[in-house]
Amino acid sequence: MTAYSGRHFLQIPGPTNVPDRVLRALAQPTIDHRGPDFAELGLDLLQRVKPVFGTSGPVVIYPSSGTGAWEAALVNTLSPGDHVLAFETGHFATLWRDMAEGLGLVVDFVPGDWRRGVDPAVVAERLAADKGHRIAAVMVVHNETSTGVTSRVPEIRAAIDEAEHPALLLVDTISSLASIDFRHDEWGVDVTVSCSQKGLMLPPGLGFNAISDKALAAASSARLPKSYWGWAPILEANERGFFPYTPPTNLFYGLREVLTLLEEEGLPAVFARHARHAEATRAAVRGWGLEVLCADEREYSGSLTAVLLGEGHDADKVREIILDRFDMSLGTGLGKLAGRVFRIGHLGDFNDLTLAGTLAGVQMGLELAGVPIDPDGLQDAMRVLRTA
């Protein structure tokens, strides 16, 4: 085993680097989750997490990965045999589709090329054709972490409204929340799914559902089997700051610190920081003479960039060299993109020099792997970073 000095660069698009302040917060003693101190912590978190989702409604927190929060969104709002509309934007959208089918839903899966987001025109078309209102929900992955493509949720909402269709809008914000602008209430989202280890800068282990009034109403008649994931007992216990089963207390300490960090910086500044780092990253990719996977400039992701390599070059080989030589982890190509792309995560606890270091490591790795690139890429990124 090689010994490395300095910090490991964890530049995968989640889990992300956990800030020192958050690591210290996590290290406090675990307390009685039925006691008065816990109630205070619970009530504080359940209130302060709402602005991060852009909601004034309830946010349910699970001890789970993001996948658990996906399942919770489906089982609380839908019934066996319900039809749902989903879009093949990439690997995560495909996995969520698989889950919906596994739960007994009928999925209308619109094919995609993994370089674009959900087309609002197709949403409008599919819903307009559904005269009998059989489609109970539209499932959208806001930021496709496998491709670095961000779907335009407000336009998707407008398409649903234009079709005057009653379907629920379920949105996965796992790699966009607290990195890319998202507004649960204003955008008319019914269930927002998220988790802790990406933009929220925490270790894995918390899943979230933000819930609209319409979704709550749907929950009262939804018949998919549920127990652990059921919203009702959680919402009831949450009124007093408690949870029906043992919550991940130490992750809650971390979440409290993350909320303070986000409040200190302010969400608009957080989003602007991510957008700027994404722009600098794309400048590097173009400067190197390589291709950004995302094919539509309206859909560039603020939290990660997927880089497409030309024929004959193995993206995993490049990642391996970078990990070995520079102690930096980059995201692998998932599903259909295996070996063809690598992904640079630039979300969470991140600043200009973290990005400059990351891109320098990528450039050196590409050179060592024998991928022909123009070394001006790094300069192009630094030109973006020099601007205020």
Ligand SMILES: *Cc1c(COP(=O)(O)O)cnc(C)c1O
């Ligand atoms: C990471 C991710 C998931 C899966 O989350 P887990 O915590 O691994 O279960 C789902 N959707 C998106 C968009 C993701 O980025």
